[in-house]
Amino acid sequence: MPELDDRALGTVLKTLRQPPMPGMAEIQTALLDQSLTEPRGDWDRKWHRISVLAQYAMDSHLPEAWLARQPHDANIIALHGWTECLRALRRGSMPTAQDVLDACHRAADDRPADPTHWVVILGVLRCLGAPQREVFWAWNEVLIRDRWHRQAHLDMLSYLSPAECGSHMQMMDFVDSVQASMPPTAPTLGLELTAATRQYINTLDTGGPSALLARDQWHHRADASILERALNWQLDPRCLHHAAALADLNALAFALAAARRPNDAKAVFATLGGIVTPWPWNALGDPLTAYERESKRALR
Template structure:
């Protein structure tokens, strides 16, 4: 009998099973406009319990709050703030929710979101998360660097090596957003060089390389044809080696978005045709594929499965 291949898990919560359970419980409530009709307790209570157990793990806190804000009805945060006006977790979730929706709703909504971020920051003075919500808002609104960098510094002053903070500024500096190629690559290289051993920031230059490829693919057809050559540059091999030795091969505990970083690393190793090293990365990824960066290829899922299955065969030898 043929063994059925397990389906891929492509989801914003990644491998966070506790977060997945909360989303599975609350997502049907979208049909009820987030008001919790028919429930014995408010919709926000399981979210409050999850964030309480998360504590001061800032890395996991920002991952969970950003996913919750993007997945749940806005009414969940609104009701929570209404029921518990001074609750810091409620204010931070509301800040993320408003910041994510504001760019599509106009300048007035952006101003309300900014005030919500500052209010949450005042309520949670040691927490970098409200500043990351504000950083995302400023990015979406194309704010100038003189306004963005101080907000980023507020976040890293509270969590110096926070992965999300560095990746969000990297995206701001990307030529696909508001920066330039030299600024983006230099920022990634400098952060990786200063990061402690075992930090996921060792992979920041690889993420910058992916952004560079995405930028080139968006250019004219001739530039797109040559985009794959980005992986043949000597600097690319150095970036991948740094990610392997500085993060992947260390004994560092998995961080909240490790699945995302593993997908970036596997993608880079396949683009540079290093299947032996990719095998160990795919083994750790398992079923948890992320849409990006595989979406830069013509057939993302098929390509991912090809390399994963090829890697599994290599490991079995």
């Protein structure tokens, strides 16, 4: 369920999966427009819908068809732009980068309060491996409009990592600076857990003795503290109200399973109710198989 618990988005995805028939394109476009217009001012919810729709449509010509149908629609421009970012991250190049940047700059001028197009611009610059001064300029434009935008923070985490244009120290300094001032209601509450989980998966991917000892990471003081803070999400009623909360809980369940803490994982799996996200479970093979195996172990 890529929509997680967003039922309106689930309805749109169900309609998009319908076979072609007369008038279906108009119905799909209308539903798409409604789903991206409906969460007025809720930038977190809007981005969740854009990201899920882009992921769904990236292997089709739908984004181009939608853009051709509504070339000046700011929401369609953002959706098409993010689809191009996802394609670029997969293939390693972005020939449409300048076109996407130009369209998003125009849309951002038309909607100065909306951070969405600046998030796409940030994503394009990340795909291009742009200099840090350019990336931080786009980053600051996002923060002006939405201080705790989840996707923007995840993009910066990736950009500042040693795998892209930064270093481990830069990445961790970024996480620490965000964590120091982040309220418990922020959609970015899973940032430090995401960073730790990525590190764990990177260690697994190296293979050999390091992979065999990767589980020990979760027993080091820093990472054990990250897990303890994440476990408090379900105890604090202010937490877990953002659109991708179930994605963060998937990361928590994965980390607890890796740390061999089935008693703690049990409540998280119960909350998830079988809603699985591809990452981080795909690090263990098929995500559904890995999730089912670990959830059974915890619930048993």
